[in-house]
Amino acid sequence: MSWSFPxxxxxxxxxxxxxxxxxxxxxxxxxxxxxxxxxSDRLEAFLDAGLGARQILTYFMVKMPLIFSQILPAVFxxxxxIQLGLMVRNRxxxxxxxxxxxxxxxxxxxxxYAVVWSMGQLLFSQFIASYGEQEATRIWREExxxxxxxxxxxxxxxxxxxxxxxxxxxALPTQSRVxxxxxxxxxxxxxxxxxxxxxxxxxxxxxGWGLLDAWEIETKDFxxxxxxxHFVPLRQDMRSFLKxxxxxxxxxxxxxxxxxxxxxxxxxxxxxxxxxxxxxxxSYAFSIVTMALLALxxxxxxxxxxxxxxxxxxxxxxxxxxxxxxxxxxxxxxVPPILAAWMANLTFSTLAGLRLAWICAPRxxxxxxxxxxxxxxxxxxxxx
Numbered sequence: 062m063s064w065s066f067p068x069x070x071x072x073x074x075x076x077x078x079x080x081x082x083x084x085x086x087x088x089x090x091x092x093x094x095x096x097x098x099x100x101s102d103r104l105e106a107f108l109d110a111g112l113g114a115r116q117i118l119t120y121f122m123v124k125m126p127l128i129f130s131q132i133l134p135a136v137f138x139x140x141x142x143i144q145l146g147l148m149v150r151n152r153x154x155x156x157x158x159x160x161x162x163x164x165x166x167x168x169x170x171x172x173x174y175a176v177v178w179s180m181g182q183l184l185f186s187q188f189i190a191s192y193g194e195q196e197a198t199r200i201w202r203e204e205x206x207x208x209x210x211x212x213x214x215x216x217x218x219x220x221x222x223x224x225x226x227x228x229x230x231x232a233l234p235t236q237s238r239v240x241x242x243x244x245x246x247x248x249x250x251x252x253x254x255x256x257x258x259x260x261x262x263x264x265x266x267x268x269g270w271g272l273l274d275a276w277e278i279e280t281k282d283f284x285x286x287x288x289x290x291h292f293v294p295l296r297q298d299m300r301s302f303l304k305x306x307x308x309x310x311x312x313x314x315x316x317x318x319x320x321x322x323x324x325x326x327x328x329x330x331x332x333x334x335x336x337x338x339x340x341x342x343x344s345y346a347f348s349i350v351t352m353a354l355l356a357l358x359x360x361x362x363x364x365x366x367x368x369x370x371x372x373x374x375x376x377x378x379x380x381x382x383x384x385x386x387x388x389x390x391x392x393x394x395x396v397p398p399i400l401a402a403w404m405a406n407l408t409f410s411t412l413a414g415l416r417l418a419w420i421c422a423p424r425x426x427x428x429x430x431x432x433x434x435x436x437x438x439x440x441x442x443x444x445x
Contacts, residue, residue, distance in 0.1 A: 083140040124197040130186035141356035146366025175353035183346035234299035311338035337391030340402035354413035
C-alpha cells in the first residue's frame with residue numbers, strides 16, 4: 062500500500078467543497094437547536110431582569126463564536142458520515158475503488174484535512190470564542206443576575222508579596238474587606254517561616270492590611286499571642302483580582318491561562334484543575350481528528366447512511382461523556398492532567414484506528430487471524 066502524501070488535486074478539491082457545504086448545513090442546524098434550547102432556559106431570567114430585545118440579541122451574538130467552537134467536532138463527524146454515505150449511494154465510492162483509489166488514501170486525506178480544521182478551531186476558540194464567552198458571562202452576571210461590582214466575592218484568594226504568603230477564604234475587593242485570613246511571614250535571607258498570623262477579618266487600604274481579632278504564632282517557640290489589631294504592610298491592589306473573578310480562570314485563553322498557572326504554582330497553590338483545563342482546550346480542538354477517524358470507521362461497518370447517522374449521535378454523546386469524565390477526574394487530582402484531558406481522544410482514536418488498520422493493513426489482518434487460529438487450537442487442546 063502506498064503511503065504518499067495526498068495532493069490537493071481534483072478529487073481532493075471536490076471532497077473539500079462537498080464537506081464544507083455539508084458542515085455549514087449541519088452547523089446551521091446545530092446552532093439553531095443550541096440557541097433555541099438556550100433561549101428557552103434563559104428567557105424567563107431575561108424578562109425578569111427587564112432586558113430589551115437589543116440586550117438579549119447582543120448576549121446571543123457574542124456567545125455565537127463559543128457555540129461554533131463547542132459543536133464543531135460533532136458537526137465534523139456528521140458531515141463526513143453524510144458525505145461518505147452520499148458517495149456510496151451515488152456509486153462514486155464504487156467508481157473510485159474500481160479506479161484503484163484505496164481506503165488508505167481517504168484515511169490520509171481526512172486526517173490531514175481534520176488537522177487543518179483542528180488548528181483553525183484552536184485559534185478561533187482562543188482568540189474569538191474565549192473573549193465572546195467572557196462578554197456573555199459579564200452580561201449574564203451584571204445585567205441579568207444583577208451581580209454588581211460591589212457585591213462580587215473572590216473565594217480562596219492566594220498571593221505572595223515580599224516575605225509574605227497570604228490566603229483569604231473570602232475577599233470583597235471593592236469593599237476593602239477580607240475574611241478568614243492567614244498570613245505566613247518568612248525570613249528574607251533564609252526563607253524560613255518565622256511567624257503565622259490568622260484573623261477572622263481584615264481591612265485593606267493603600268497602606269496595608271489591618272487584621273482584627275488576630276492570633277500570632279512564633280515558629281521559634283510556637284508561642285501564640287492574641288492581638289486586637291495587627292498591621293501587615295501589604296500593598297497588593299485587591300481590585301486587580303476582580304478581572305480573574307469575571308469568569309472562571311479555566312475559561313481564559315491558553316496563553317493567559319498559562320500565566321495564571323505559573324503565578325499560582327509559584328505561590329504554592331494547587332493548579333491541577335487549571336492544568337487539566339489547559340490540556341483540555343488542546344485535546345478538544347484536536348478531537349476533530351478523532352471524529353474523522355470515527356467517521357471513516359463507522360462507514361466501513363455499514364453503508365447505510367441513516368444507520369451511520371444514528372450511531373454517530375450515540376458516539377458523540379459517548380465521546381462527550383468520557384471527555385467530561387476525564388476532565389472531572391483530572392481536576393480532582395485522581396488522574397494526571399494530560400492523561401485526563403486526552404482520555405476521550407486516546408480511547409476513541411485507538412478503537413477507530415484498530416478498525417481502519419484491520420481494513421487497510423493485510424499484514425495486521427493476517428496476524429489477527431493467526432492469533433485467533435492459535436487461540437482456537439489451544440482451546441481445542443485444553444478441551445481434549
